[in-house]
Amino acid sequence: MQEVSIHKGRGPIVLGQPHGGTFVPDEIFARLNQTGQALADTDWHINRLYQGIIGDATVVQSHVHRYVIDANRDPEGASLYPGQNTTTLVPLTDFEGDPIWQGGQEPSADEVEDRRRRYHLPYHSALQQELQRVRDQNGVAVLFDCHSIRSHIPFLFEGTLPDVNIGTDGGVTCASEIESITHEFAASSPYSAVLNGRFRGGWTTRHYGRPADGVHAIQMELAQSTYLTAEAAPWDYDPVKADRLRRWLRDILDAIQDTALELTP
Numbered sequence: 001m002q003e004v005s006i007h008k009g010r011g012p013i014v015l016g017q018p019h020g021g022t023f024v025p026d027e028i029f030a031r032l033n034q035t036g037q038a039l040a041d042t043d044w045h046i047n048r049l050y051q052g053i054i055g056d057a058t059v060v061q062s063h064v065h066r067y068v069i070d071a072n073r074d075p076e077g078a079s080l081y082p083g084q085n086t087t088t089l090v091p092l093t094d095f096e097g098d099p100i101w102q103g104g105q106e107p108s109a110d111e112v113e114d115r116r117r118r119y120h121l122p123y124h125s126a127l128q129q130e131l132q133r134v135r136d137q138n139g140v141a142v143l144f145d146c147h148s149i150r151s152h153i154p155f156l157f158e159g160t161l162p163d164v165n166i167g168t169d170g171g172v173t174c175a176s177e178i179e180s181i182t183h184e185f186a187a188s189s190p191y192s193a194v195l196n197g198r199f200r201g202g203w204t205t206r207h208y209g210r211p212a213d214g215v216h217a218i219q220m221e222l223a224q225s226t227y228l229t230a231e232a233a234p235w236d237y238d239p240v241k242a243d244r245l246r247r248w249l250r251d252i253l254d255a256i257q258d259t260a261l262e263l264t265p
Contacts (some may be wrong), residue, residue, distance in 0.1 A: 003064050004126050007144055009054035012138040012260050013129055013253060016145040016204055018071035018123060020046035021063035032260045036100030039065055041087075044235040049227055049242055050146055054253045058130050061125045067091055067100060069115040071123045072145075072202040077112075080202055085155050090115060127208070132148040135214050139264035142178065142256055143217040145204050150231040151223035158187035158196045163226050167201030167219035173209025174216035181259050182218060187251040191226065191245075216260060220249075228247055 001023055022042045029037060038198070053240070062071050066087075073080065073089040080086060087093065090112045094100050101107075127143075135141040151161040155262055164186045168179045177194070186193035199221040209217030224231045227242040 001063065003062065004123050005059075005061045006126055006130060007057075007059040008133075009056040010131070010137065011054070011058075011165070011257060012134055012140050013054060013057040013257055014127070014134055014141055014143050015057055015059045016052055016127055016143055017043070017050070017059065017061040018145070018204060019043035019066050021146060022065050023063045024065050024068055026240055029149060031102055031105035032067065032100055033102045035094055035098050036067055038233065038250040040068065040203050040233070041066060041091075041095050042235070043146070044224060044228060045237045045242075046148055048237060049148075049246065050235055053246055053250050053258070056094055057089060057253070058134055059121070060127045060130055062119075064119045064123075069112070069119045070242065071120055072147075074203045075116050075120055075124075080206075089120075095150070095153045095156055122247050124204075127204070129162055131208060138261065140214045140260045141206070141216070142174070142260045143208050143209065144253065144256070145202065145217065145219040147199075147202075147219060148222040148224045148227075148231070149199075151225050152231070159225050161198065161221075162194045163224075164193040164224045165197055165199045165219075165221035166193065166215075167199050167205055167221065168196060168197045169201040169206050169209070170196050172202055173205050173211070174218055175211045175256075175260075175263055177259050177263065178216050178218065181255050182252060185248075187247050191248070218256075 031084040090107050131141045183195045187264050201219040205219040227245050229236040229238045
């Protein structure tokens with residue numbers, strides 16, 4: 001099984017996709033309980049949603065499920081959102097707060113470290129290399145971190161999540177011009193939107209977003225209701241909803257690309 005796949009583009013946009021994979025090694029899958037084996041906390045069809053959405057974009061995709069290890073968590077295990085419910089580097093619960101492992105089958109600290117080396121590190125090594133290549137080629141790189149989640153998860157947030165959740169860690173991870181154009185497109189779209197709300201950017205966005213060094217990062221967390229038939233198994237992709245969303249995503253990525261290139265020396 002290829003844990004990471006890379007599509008090399010020539011433009012400044014890099015699409016990171018850490019949570020779309022469903023691969024779980026057999027020996028790990030057998031230790032998950034029924035809740036865990038449902039793999040409900042997948043960013044369903046995220047690669048299909050972004051497939052070919054903008055010419056010359058680079059795509060770095062992890063095929064490993066987040067229950068094996070979460071590629072968008074701090075490899076040292078620090079919480080992204082202190083004081084709030086969240087899941088860990090190797091999750092012990094799902095997004096509802098329910099255990100995902102059979103009794104006594106939770107991974108040990110040594111196993112977590114092994115998984116970090118085998119699955120977390122290769123994804124980020126690939127992402128780092130592609131961001132470096134893209135920046136060297138274009139003078140700038142923009143990491144657009146692609147995520148999706150159910151819009152109703154009481155364990156993680158109250159009420160209904162907006163359709164579009166833009167994260168820049170309070171404007172730290174990208175130039176203000178890039179943040180502004182992204183937010184303006186979202187605010188004028190048919191979708192509900194928020195900037196730096198419940199999801200202000202995961203470890204990936206915060207780690208790579210270094211505007212002073214020519215690398216900008218934005219997390220785009222989409223409510224799955226915007227492109228799935230329903231936010232429940234079997235998690236069917238809705239082509240009509242998705243095509244509508246893809247048109248908007250294409251426009252926003254085009255605008256981000258143009259803005260980023262204007263920032264180059």
